[in-house]
Amino acid sequence: MKQYTAELVRASLRGAVDVEVSPTGLTPLRLPPRATAQSGSDWMRIAAEQASGVRCEFWTAATWIELTVETTGLYLPWVPDQVRWAVFSATVDGGPVDDARVTGGSELHLAEPGGPRFVKGEPAVVRFELGGAGFEERRVVVWLPQSDTVEIRDVRADAPVTPAEPLDQLRWWHHGSSISHCIEAATPRGVWPVAAADQLGLDVTNLGFAANAHLDPFTARTMRDSGADLFSLKIGINIVGGDTMKQRTFIPAVHGFLDTLRDGAPSTPILVISPILCPMHEDTPGPTITDPVTGERRGTQSTTPDFFEPPLTLRSVREILRDVVHTRAADDPAIFYLDGLDLFGADDIAELPDGLHPSPAGYLRIAERFAGSSIVTRWMAQAAERVGSMPVGNGRGVGVFP
Structure with a gap:
């Protein structure tokens, strides 16, 4: 021994x-x-x-x-x-x-x-x-x-x-919430960014933090300095669920996070992913209220929304993120938008047992759809062109081709 x-x-x-x-x-x-x-x-x-x-x-x-x-x-x-x-x-x-x-x-x-x-x-x-x-x-x-x-x-x-030395694969750094952290997955390989990386032949670093995807500058700086070949950012549910931002602060915070990435990685492809389905917050703002006895969660309907500071919902967050990416893409061809509902939407509600987090099967469904997305293919292809190689296979050490 x-x-x-x-x-x-x-x-x-x-x-x-x-x-x-x-x-x-x-x-x-x-x-x-x-x-x-x-x-x-x-x-x-x-x-x-x-x-x-x-x-x-x-x-x-x-x-x-x-x-x-x-x-x-x-x-x-x-x-x-x-x-x-x-x-x-x-x-x-x-x-x-x-x-x-x-x-x-x-x-x-x-x-x-x-x-x-x-x-x-x-x-x-x-x-x-x-x-x-x-x-x-x-x-x-x-x-x-x-x-x-x-x-x-x-x-x-x-x-x-x-x-073992790192495999010759594109290095993907992903940031998100508990829905990227995937505590509920059945195994560590059932974490959806891990499962997707396996299917796509990527070397993944998962910065999915349960309850803590709040566009924090320190997370942006950590990603900026990583030397990664690919970035993705899945954002919205923690901000809506915590009611931590309004539209006025959310929009510049998204831009600020992206600007920080661009400070150190001016041409690295970035994929912005909006929230998956969460019925309690589609049109109902936060904060999420968790029952201390049962763990049941629900949104909080404001009775007097401020006209000048309307509360965020998942529906409004998706619109904002799409518009931010569209605006930036005019000067930045390496930024992409993926609607989270394309990964997990209304037809998947049976795999949302607590109304917020997907089941283990739900996480694997997200991974499969992510790996099969044409937007993800374009995002990866741009990175491969940038570094001069393209990953092949399923992450089992099969190498790259020029």
């Missing part, structure tokens, strides 16, 4: 923007601490610590691999008698192996009287049986749970393990 520690883990991480180092291990982060410190929000920090889209990529001839981890999951009072599993996924040369589920990690209890409550748990061992004869090296990818913060303590295997 071979054992490996921090240097291997750090070098193998993909989809992470930074890491937090402790005496016991490494925790991947999806925003740097200096960014989340500017939010003034514990929930922003928690969302950025949860490992949606984060994976470790190795070369190894091992027939099994183990990671010792400590997970921290969220607990909500309206979900009684919760027994939570943290789900890890893995692939070998792009083909899936059985998922691994662990329990007994730390717990962060939210929305309780008296504020958040942390319950310390124990580390667990995540083991994958990889098959094979033990003498031919293969690319092994371990996907971390999108629902949890994960500290990686060590890695063990029955053969040497080395970090």
